[in-house]
Amino acid sequence: MGRPKSKRTFYKSYNALSRKQKWLRRQNTLRQNDFQSDEDSTSTKTIQNIHMSAIGSNPSESPSTSVNTQAHNETDFCNVLPAAELSSDSDQASEESFNSDHVYSCQEEGLVEKRAEHIPFHSNTDPDITKIIRSWALNEVNVPKTSVSRLLKGLHAIHTKLPMSFNTLLPRPDLQYKSMIHGKYVHFRNWMSSLKDLLYNTFNHISGTVQYSLVINIDGLPLFQHSPDFKMYPILCTIYKVKSRPICIGIFSTEKSTCREMPDPEVLLKDFLNDIQRLHSHPISCDNLKFQMAGKGIFVCDAPARSSLKKIKSHCAYNSCERCTVTGVYDDYSHHVCLLGHGSFRTNEDFVSHTHENHHTGISVLADFGVDMIQCFVLDYMHLCCLGVTKRLLSWWKGVKRQYTAKLSSSSISIINERIEIYKDYIPVEFNRKMRNLSELPYWKASELRLFLLYTGAVLLKCKNTISIKRYRHLKSLFIAMRILLSSSSNETSLHLCSKLLYDFVSKCTTIYGKGFVTYNVHSLVHLVDDYKNYGSLDLVNCFVFESYLGLLKKYVKSGYKPLQQVSYYAFHSNENILSMTHSKFAGLNKGAAAGIIEGGITLPGFSNAVHFRKFRLYSDCIIYANSVANSTIQFNGTIAKVFDIILHGTNVLFIIKKYRNVTTLFKKPVPSSAVGVFNVDCLSDSYQVINASGKICKCIILPYKKGFVAMEIIHSIE
Incomplete structure (x- = not known):
């Protein structure tokens, strides 16, 4: 061991360090005094530029110019163009060209959206900067809280009503976490007030009684890729035919990897069903409007969630079809249960009375609550057609999972990959993702598969040396049928044709790819027309909007310490700011x-x-x-x-x-x-x-x- 240091050496080093600290403090004090004189003259201008940039204005404008602002999903706060900023070659043209009472809008079919009666080119109303920053802080989950607090302190010099910190902008809510069998559950009491705000904001231009329906989604959300300890089951809802961000009703989170399944619906949905019953007995009223809920809800979930909620056999079972009584057979080659042919249609009366015992695993609380267990559970085309059938087709063509009978040649796959690269430059901004080549097929998202199914697939595979004519004609039947089902103007004739094409597609799968190809997803295609007859275009009842929201919830989890508390913090404030986070944009310039x-x-x-x-x-x-x-x-x-x-x-x-x-x-x-x-x-x-x-x-x-x-x-x- 070395010789220990003497006390004299210790005190000497301590005094030297202390002098250095004092010197640093004096230097910092001098710098602050030097900048103090310039701070008053520059801070106002700098913060003003930050504010004008945040709301999408030009810094060169005068501070008195204000515009109506709608929050954008990616912090692009689009403003309606003021008349003062429009310029033309003559003053006379400027006076004649802009009329604040004129509307430039085009109506969209299918969805009910909040639209202004007129879109002015100039307004003297200041935007609510607090709502803008709050919406921005909720959307940009990767921005540290300290950065938001620094921005708020800087803007406080101009807007004295602004909060001074992130915790004041988005205070921590007082939520109650209930212990369940193998996890915890939190129920958001503010979801009904968010529903009221959204309904009034959508229908405030009319009076009387308005009937509405809720689209409900429950899906599993794994939080960590390499850790099975935590999995969440959020309960989400939207208003049928109203385009908005989902409202979070409640969240259940598992705590151990021993059981990651959804808890019993009777326990999980207890608070939610009580709220639905309250909406029926005490309708929402606001001013001269009365909102009456129609039905018990439209459930849009994937197959495992539907089987848990309905207490029926899973999608891998012999009697798994939810719409008909067909019995599956086991295929030794593909190791799957195949649903060949068709059976008699199921009805809600047969479901409640358990006429077909082989289809049930228990009694569902939703059946006792009065939910139509057949029509109110939609076959979601995102999971069924995109992630199910389309991905299965591409996988068999690529030759994965020992399915070599339908495998394409390497030259055909190369041609398809080349065409995919060419098409990337022609994909419009309305598409969230562009397709990747087939080597990354296991990682394709549902939006990429939708792009292939509804748009690029029919053109890409029509090129020479890709797939055979027989396979292309087979795929064309699915392509035409799905475009009919997503159209908002399909009539009885087109629906009859769609049903015929889907039956033809499913029946020919056996001859082209073998009976092992006809699994639960492929068989269920023939029942999609029934959902169109009940609810219209399948674009109105699908899981795409819910999956996007689940992605935001997952991003808000920063660590494995109390993940439910982290997610519930975001979900609560998302409900509180549902109007500013819905981002309804008006047509126009x-x-x-x-x-x-x-x-x-x-x-x-x-x-x-x-x-x-x-x-x-x-x-x-x-x-x-x-x-x-x-x-x-x-x-x-x-x-x-x-x-x-x-x-x-x-x-x-x-x-x-x-x-x-x-x-x-x-x-x-x-x-x-x-x-x-x-x-x-x-x-x-x-x-x-x-x-x-x-x-x-x-x-x-x-x-x-x-x-x-x-x-x-x-x-x-x-x-």
Whole structure:
């Protein structure tokens, strides 16, 4: 051992360190005094620029200029364009071109959205900066709380009503956590007030009694990839036909890996069913409106969650079909239970009386509550068609899981991967993800599979040396049927055709891929038409919006210490700020660096004083860009055209377009492709035409095919 240090050496080093600390303190004090004189003159200007940037304004504007603000999902706070910022070649054109009482909007079919009666170009109302920052802090879960607190302290010099810290902006709620069998449950008492705010915000333009239905989702959420200790089961809901962020009703979390299954529905749903009963007995009232709940709810879940809630056999069992009494057979080659053929249809009366005992595992509390156990449980097309059937098809073509009979050659897979890379430049902004090549197929998300099923697959696989004609015709039946089921204007004739195509697709799976291919998901395709007859387009009742919300919940878990408390903190404040986090966007010309006025543009006779714009919001989740490769193609009155410029002339928003001269069908059998909004186009016209943007216009995705393009109407909504 070395010689111990003497006390003299210890005190000497201590005194030296103490002097250094004192010197550092004196230097910090001097710096603060030096900057104190400049702080008063610069802080106001700096913070003002931060504020104007946060709400999407131009820092060069005068502070008195204010705009109406709608919060954007990615901190892009789009503002309605003020008249003061519009410029043209003459003052007379400026006076005539902007009218604050004019509306530029296009109606969207299928969804009920909050729309203003008029969209002004100028407003003297200050935006609520507290709501903007609160919504931003909830959305940007990766921003540290300390950064939000520093921003609030800086902005407090201008807005004295702003909170000073993150904990004041989003205070920690007082929640009660109840212990259950193998975990804990928290029930949010504020979800009904959030429902009231959302209903009133949507229907405040009418009076009387409004009937509404709730779309309910329960799904498992694994929190950590390499740890099975925690799994959550949030109970979420939205309003049927109202586009909004889900409301969180309650969350159950397991605590140990010994049991990660959903608890008994009678225990899990006790508080929720009491609230539903209260909504029926005491309807929500606000001003001159009365909101009456219709039915007991529409349950949109995946197959394992449905089997737990309904107390029926799982999707791997012999009697697993929820709509008919078909009995499955075991396939030794694929090691799956295959549901071949069709049985008699199940009814709610048969379900309640347990007519088919082999289908049940117990008595469901929802059946006793009065829920229709057949019609009120929707077969979610996200899990059934995208993650189920489409991914199964691609997996068999790729030759995974020993299914080599349907495997494509390596050259065919290479051609498909090349086409996928080419199509990436043609995917519009309305799509969350672009497809990856087939080598990453196990990691494809549901949105990528939806893109392949509804849009790119029918064009990509029509190219030579990809798949056989027999397989392509087989896939085409599913492609046509799903586009019919996601359309909002399908009639009885088209639904009859859709049902015939789905039956044909399922029956031919046995001859093309073998009976091992016809599992629960493939068989259940034939029952999707029933859901369309009950609830309309399948785009109104699916899990895409709920899965997006679950992703946000998962991001809010920072560590393994009390994950339920971390998630419930976010879910509670998400309910409290449901209106600001719903991000309803109005159709029209929006302000911003990427959407403002552009110089130049196309000048036509009679429109010399028009103002040119880069983009126009056709409706809430659809944006048209001028002269863009992927975002300029539109369809109106059976015509396909490309938008080259967007102008504001007087009080009208106009599109300067060129039509495609050669418009044909991509295929003619079993029905022409034009019947499902798919066209083969080529050769733009030489002359420009002007159309009004307020007409019935829909955006298209355009994909290269041979010497021309294939244009398809975008039929899904954006989450």
